[in-house]
Amino acid sequence: MIKLYIKDKEAFNTLLAVNGLSGKELAESADITPTYLSRILNKKQSVGKKTARKIAIKLNATIEDIFFISSVDKSFTKAKRAIG
Structure with missing residues (x-):
């Protein structure tokens, strides 16, 4: 499974400012x-x-400018749950 996470909050806020948006407006x-x-x-x-x-x-x-990809191996998470 692929998950996307923010790379850099400060860079993100800069993009907001450059584009004249608030977080609320973007949302x-x-x-x-x-x-x-x-x-x-x-x-x-x-x-x-x-x-x-x-x-x-x-x-x-x-x-790719904003987010990084984190992969999760589903078989690993299932095995971990079975052990725990």
């Missing part, structure tokens, strides 16, 4: 809640590809 235009955006920015929650694409478009950037 509304990307069809997410400000709370969800905050969780993404604080690396408490991953973001889906569709939402990542919306955010990147609104910030005139690429997904």
Whole structure:
């Protein structure tokens, strides 16, 4: 399974400023809640590809500019749960 996480919060905030957007405005235009955006920015929650694409478009950037990919091996997580 692939998960996307924010690379750099400061760089993200710079993109917001350059594009004249507040976090709330970005959240509304990307069809997410400000709370969800905050969780993404604080690396408490991953973001889906569709939402990542919306955010990147609104910030005139690429997904790769803003997010990094973290892969999770499902077989490993299942094995870990069975052991624990």
